[in-house]
Amino acid sequence: MIYPFIRKHRFQYGVEKLCTVMQVSRSGFYKWLVRTPSPREIERKKRKKRIRDVFFLSKKRYGSPRITAVLKAEGMKISSKTVARLMKEMKLKSCMARKYKATTNSNHSMPVHENTLNRKFKVLAPNKVWVTDITYIRTREGWLYLASVMDLFSRKIVGWSTGARMTQELVLDALDMAYKQQKPDPGLLHHSDRGSQYACSEYQKRLAKYKMVGSMSRKGNCYDNSCIESFHSTLKKELVYVTTFKTREQAQKELYTYIEFDYNRSRIHSTLGNKSPHQFEQLYFENLLA
Template sequence: MIYPFIRKHRFQYRTQKMCTILQVSRSGYYKWMKRKPTPRDKRRKQLKRRIRDVFIRSKKRYGSPRITAVLREEGFAVSSKTVARLMREMGLKSCMARKYKATTNSKHSMPVHDNTLNRQFNVLAPNKVWVTDITYIRTGEDWLYLASVMDLFSRKIVGWATGPRMTQELVLDALDMAYKRQSPQPGLLHHSDRGSQYACTEYQKRLESYKMVGSMSRKGNCYDNSCIEAFHSTLKRELVYVIKFKTRE
């Protein structure tokens, strides 16, 4: 560990002084400098180079798990712990999500559906199960709200809408887009949280007109709708938090 430190700082401090302070011989350091790299050294150097490339290509958004997955696809047999350690050595740190909290209002007296989905997230065909949720994006004009509809089979976002307020019109616009784009057969299972936007009469009438079956998360249980919430989390971490939006548009 000492020799690499001396090599890294050799243009800032005199080599002799560093060797004296760190209690190693100068001859030993120069011998180490001249030695041929071992296969392990070569692999470590190659890993560091690829980690840095992937990190920069992701615009500094990927952490060690995502970079590990990319490296494994390229044929590297490497663990997430090794990638995390090498990233720390190189001073590479992914953009961290900032924590805000804004949720739909579930404290209402409107009827709610049972949790028919019950975390059965593996779906065998498209347009059989949709999940939906609302998230929020900070802009120079205050919050912009985003309602998304996801097909659980492909995890594709089939409908979305944005607006300055978290209203029933926002979620209706997202649902209408999804229905027009996909034209699902009757019986599709539609899952959401218990927010008033989804429980309101107008939204429930729209589900009935589209011949969809309603399902809602249990009260206060975010895991019941974790797929769409995970998408929104990734969207924020990899896009929203690394860009400053001046306007809602």
Template sequence: MSQKYDKDFKIQTVRMIQEQGKPVAQVARELGVSDNTLYRWISEFKQDPVNAFRGSGNLKMEEKTFLDMQKRIRQLEMENEIPKKSDAHLRKRPELIFSFIHKHRSMYPVSEMCRILNVSRSGYYQWTRRKESERKKRRAQLKQQISRIFLESRRLYGSPKIAQVLRQQGERVSEKTVTRIMQELGLKSRTVRKYKATTNSRHNLPVHDNVLNQQFTAQAPNQVWMADITYVPTDEGWLYVASIMDLYTRKIVGWYADERMTKELVLQALDQAYSRQRPKGKVLHHSDRGSQYASHEYQQRLLKYGMKGSMSRKGNCYDNACIESFHSVLKKELVYLEKFKTRKEAQSKIFEYIEFFYNRKRVHSAIGYLTPTQCEQMYDCVA
């Protein structure tokens, strides 16, 4: 599937570079486009902010080649304590005895510990002077890798995700080892408890049957889309966010934020998703029974795009669990860690989180600890 960037995406990217001062080269790497492409977007926006980016435009051939190269590299990469305080255990492993002595040398005389544990002082001092063992070197390397992955995840990943990322990079490591090293380094995920919100479904508009019926699986991208609305607090008031997720890739294919929770909010998200993905088959569109999704305008748009409607049962939050889970993650990993002064600031941060981190960098357990973009690209390679 050839990647397309719509007008809104380009404008938001340029504004983020201008307002946050992010280096163009860094943004280009994160998006998987060339520096020249971003410089062209910036130049076009500066010349005419109102009429910039007419038409969507595909990635250039050299950028597609670069993405293909990244896919192949990732596939090759994926293919290709203090000792127990027991004399009986220690005496089986001389290196553990020396380690025990070294750790407790400020509490007891070295000579006495060597005598009691039946090892020579010369052997202990020789042990202290020898080169760092391969095990220690590996542990030091793991510490560096874990720290890097943790920081790249915005200090959000816990040991399960970091262990999976390390395995994808060819490291044989257990989750327990990662947990211990993270504790040693003082690395702790900064996510907070999730938030639960409900949607008002008290209306007389027609609703669809629950076709999805909690079957949260798809065989390909653009088979099942799930839609929902959440809200974000700012000092100016609420910012409402409508999102659409592809069930197969867990990618947020469309989203829109506004100060009012209206049918226009969800229509903008749907239009963006259809414009970006251009699904060829019939998409099953699942949402709750909110009046925005049940509105005549929204239902007409589904018909226009050739989509089949499906709605959750009344009062059953589990029927739309995947997209609600995304909004929970959005709040745990961004909203509750920030304090937004304005709606514009919140919208900019949400754009950066979804487009730069969630879709392109954040691994997802439901898709084999790939990112949504990787999952989509791998399907395209096989299909």
């Protein structure tokens, strides 16, 4: 630890003064300076470089557990504790989560569905269960609202829509996108909260048109729709809280990149065996064909 410190500050304070203060010999420092690195040091340097690469490739979003998973998938033998220690040495810190408020309003007199999903979040095939919710993004022009539809099997966002107001058109556009892209078979279970946007007649007619079965969370119970809320929380801490959006248009472009590429295709999920939603779906279809 002493010699690297002297090397770093030698031009500022001088080698002689630093060696005197640190109580080491100049000859010892110069021998260390030209010596060949040990295999252990070479390996440590290699690990730190790869950790840094993965950290910045994830846009500073991965903490030590996910970086460890990536390194192990590459064949490196390393523990999460070691990764955390090396990240601390390099002052690499992932984005921090913040709390956010609810958006939809369940104080209405419209009919609601029973909670058919009932927290059965493990699904065995794509396009069997979708969950949906709304969140908000701050821009300098005002709020931008995001409606998202998630396939519970792979945690993939199959449909999404943005708008300046939290209307029924916002959630209908997200549902339409999901249906057109995925073309699910009749009987898909569609779960949402009890918000008026989802309980309104237009949205219920669309579910009937697509032959989907409705399910809604119990009143005031956020855990019933925790998977899609977890996605919105992740989106907030990894994108929204670290970006200043000047316009709604800028936010829409950033959301497109994050959802379609970063989240769906690249970001690994511990619940998916440290695979991205795209990789998880590909593996499913490959096994199905086999």
